[in-house]
Structure formats: structure tokens, C-alpha cells
Amino acid sequence: MAEDQLIQTPCVYACADEKGDNLNIEIDLPGVKKDNIEFKITEDSFAVRANNTDIKYVGSFAVCCPVMPDKAVAKYSNDKLIVTVPFKELHETPVEVKVQ
Template identity: 30%
Template sequence: MSNNPKKRKSIFDIFDDIMREMEEEMREFEESFEDLMKQQNVKGENPYYYGVRIFVGPDGVPKVEEFGNIKKGKYGKPIISDEIEPIVDVIDHNDEIWIVADLPGVAKENIKVNATEDKIYIKANSDIRKYSKEIDLPSKIDPDSVKASYKNGVLEIKVKKKNEEPKGKEIKIE
């Protein structure tokens, strides 16, 4: 038996390590953002939005989704976009997919929604803001079934899932 048994880390130690790593990454991001602001000589003319949403996806895997108008560019340097990526929820509901997007300050006639079998595209403009979002869907949809409504800054989209019956020909057994 060894005189120096290996000490197991407690769950709290592991959590502390993860939090330290996140704090370090945020500190580095803040420093690079401050450098970018100094380089661009920004005087606060336009607001900057950045946030993350942490959730568990339909596959049970935790996901981190960024939103706002600050994106990571080459080499991890932040890039400021004139388009804001809105907060979006995608809900897999029976034979439909529901999408809810926050688009405050936009008139209904200035919102464009496009759909393919795999994605929904949202673009919206107001005098103050521009929004843009490409949404990957959890399953294939029927683009002709898309219904959208907009009220009080919230865009709701409902779409039917594509009926994916196996294609092919029945084989007669002799």
C-alpha cells in the first residue's frame, strides 16, 4: 500500500476550477473589447449588446448560445456588427416547431422571415436597430406551413415538421 494515496477532488473543487476558467476567459474578452474600443475611438454612439444563454437542448446536452452585436472574429478578437442577433427560443412541440424571437422596437412590416427545410432566417430593421438570425432547426420542416405573428416586440413562428415517411417501393415476396 502506498504512503501517499492520491486525493480525489470533490465536486466543489471541480466547480471552482470551472468558474476560475470562465472568469479568466471573461477577463481576456473584456480586455480585448476595451482594446477594440480604443482602436475604433468609439464614443458610445451605438449601444453594444452581448450576452449568453445557457440551456439544455432537446438532446439533453447543455448548450451555450451567444446573442447581441459583438461576435468573435479571427483569433478570438471581438468584432462589432451593425446587426443584433436576437434572443431566440426553439421549442420542439409534438408535430410542430415553435420559435420565439425578441425583436423590440421593430414594426411588423419591417420583419422578413424565410424558411428552408433545415433553417429559419429572420431579418428585421427599424430606424434604430437591425436584427439578423439564422436558426438551425431540430428536424426538417415543411416551409409552406410557416405561420408567423408579431406582438409587443415578440415574433412567434409556428411550423409543421416534415412528415418523413420512408420512401421507396414495397417489394412483393415470392
């Protein structure tokens, strides 16, 4: 990394898809080439590192519900990294809690 390179957290938007089956993640990485992106995901978090000539983007983020990282699909187009990953199915029976 060049010493004059600015370190910045990228803009991230994450939400469930319309059916609630997948987590969609969009990360803005202006001016970054696909080969300069490192994206890692676990069941409960993801991290991104990327750089262009002037800026190094670095960030790690928690995921609200567990996902299946081995099924994640990532595409990079128009300065935007788009990742889709299915939520992990929870096989627990919900417990009703009485409100007092």
C-alpha cells in the first residue's frame, strides 16, 4: 500500500431478498479492479479489502442471521460488488413467549 493511500470503509447495503431466503449484499468500490478485491464470509460476518490507486477500502460487518458461506455467489460490475448468500435454515421450533 502506498503511504499516501487513504483508508476508507466502503458503503455497504445488506438486506434479505423478497422471499427472505437470501441475504443480498452490495458494496460500493469505486475505481477498483476486480483483481484487487478480497471478500471473505463466515456464517455470521463478512469482510472486504480492496484498493485502487488512491483509496484502500477495508471493512468487516456482522450478519444479522446465520448464512451458508459455501453457497455465496459474488459478482463485480460498475464499481459494485454484489454478493448473494442463502440464510442458514434453523430447525428449532419457536417458543411462544407470553407478554405481561
